[in-house]
Amino acid sequence: MxxxxxxxxxxxxxxxxxxxxxxxxxxxxxxxxxxxxxxxxxxxxxxxxxxxxxxxxxxxxxxxxxxxxxxxxxxxxxxxxxxxxxxxxxxxxxxxxxxxxxxxxxxxxxxxxxxxxxxxxxxxxxxxxxxxxxxxxxxxxxxxxxxxxxxxxxxxxxxxxxxxxxxxxxxxxxxxxxxxxxxxxxxxxxxxxxxxxxxxxxxxxxxxxxxxxxxxxxxxxxxxxxxxxxxxxxxxxxxxxxxxxxxxxxxxxxxxxxSRIDEFRARRQEIARLYNKAFKDDDRLILPPQELGKTACPHLYPIQFRGGSSVRKKVYQGLAAENIFCQVHYIPIHFQPYYAKKYGYTKKKCYQAETYYSRCLSLPLFPALKDEEVQTVIDKLSALI
Ligand SMILES: Cc1ncc(COP(=O)(O)O)c(C=O)c1O
The missing domain is CATH 3.40.640.10 (Type I PLP-dependent aspartate aminotransferase-like (Major domain))
Structure with a gap:
């Protein structure tokens, strides 16, 4: 395990x-x-x-x-x-x-x-x-x-x-x-x-x-x-x-x-590039904006599954069973009962945000994550989709 x-x-x-x-x-x-x-x-x-x-x-x-x-x-x-x-x-x-x-x-x-x-x-x-x-x-x-x-x-x-x-x-x-x-x-x-x-x-x-x-x-x-x-x-x-x-x-x-922000950014970009390289030719996936491996300091690595929410759920659960805990960022805020009830906001209000939410998953990304661990995430995710 x-x-x-x-x-x-x-x-x-x-x-x-x-x-x-x-x-x-x-x-x-x-x-x-x-x-x-x-x-x-x-x-x-x-x-x-x-x-x-x-x-x-x-x-x-x-x-x-x-x-x-x-x-x-x-x-x-x-x-x-x-x-x-x-x-x-x-x-x-x-x-x-x-x-x-x-x-x-x-x-x-x-x-x-x-x-x-x-x-x-x-x-x-x-x-x-x-x-x-x-x-x-x-x-x-x-x-x-x-x-x-x-x-x-x-x-x-x-x-x-x-x-x-x-x-x-x-x-x-x-x-x-x-x-x-x-x-x-x-x-x-x-x-x-x-x-x-x-x-x-x-x-x-x-x-x-x-x-x-x-x-x-x-x-x-x-x-x-x-x-x-x-x-x-x-x-x-x-x-x-x-x-x-x-x-x-x-x-x-x-x-x-x-005082270590340059080191944090460099390692975060490096991990984003490792994911980019592994997934770039996989047409079942949509990768995050490419700037995340370049000028931006990536906080998250959100990928999207073209197969939609059922594939996302399968991958989320499959990885969790292997002790790899991804996260979904975010449920569109207008879906929250408070906003939906107060303002009458309905689903289909923000098409791009809702499409993104239906199939996104943030993969592990933090400076102390080792290359071998990144590879484990890549291998297990690839096997699950
Ligand atoms: C985009 C964004 N804005 C604001 C906040 C609020 O920050 P905090 O958790 O420090 O209150 C967060 C925290 O998760 C966030 O992700």
Missing amino acids: TKSIPYARQWIHEEDIRAVVRTLDSSFLTTGPEIEKFEARLCQLTGAGHAIACTNGTAALHLACLALEISAPDLGLTSPISFLASANCIEYCGGKTDFIDINPLTLCMDPEKLEAYCLSNQPPRLVIPVDFAGMPADLPAIRSLAQRFGFAVIEDAAHAIGSTYTFEGRTYACGSCAHSDLAIFSFHPAKTVTAGEGGAILTNDDDLAFRLKTLRNHGMVKNRELNEEHGPWYYEMETPGFNYRITDIQCALGVSQL
């Missing part, structure tokens, strides 16, 4: 453990220097002007929507092929959520469908493109629609730390906010860089950054003018915020992990 292979797993080194232990021995477990260090490293990596670290990617999306002052009856649009949080953040703020179908070649929001939606519906206040599997969404095209139709853009880059894209001869990091107002990362253990749990919002806008930092910490504002008038203890709250603070313990792990 094969040793258990999950679809994703963190890669923790000795130096990660030492960094966490050093922080446990230090004066600050939270609100200390490791948080600022982590935020500075995220700015360095992406080129964004500000990074605000917080409890998780979901909190990051919530804070981003709050900072943009999303509220009823604002309309927010996202991709149906994403984790629930990409849509739920709009609902948290009282907004109305709708979904734009994916481009089957990129598996990300299709800008042409977004344009058609903006021309024939109420224009959105917010669009949240998702860099699915690590593949950058077409951010420059979405940015130009944002300028034309007047909506804000939050790049959900939870899958895409370490990915880059090129536009007009220049290379940009996912999360740079070169073509968005805000971007978010998640540091869940399944992601490329982990902090145990964790998230961050990036922006180049000073006002948004100030609002995000305030909302992360209950909405409390302390400044020199107020302190001079009242005393050094003084704080004020104009808008109730949240306790979405991350700890120094988590950020110490995040800083240490970030």
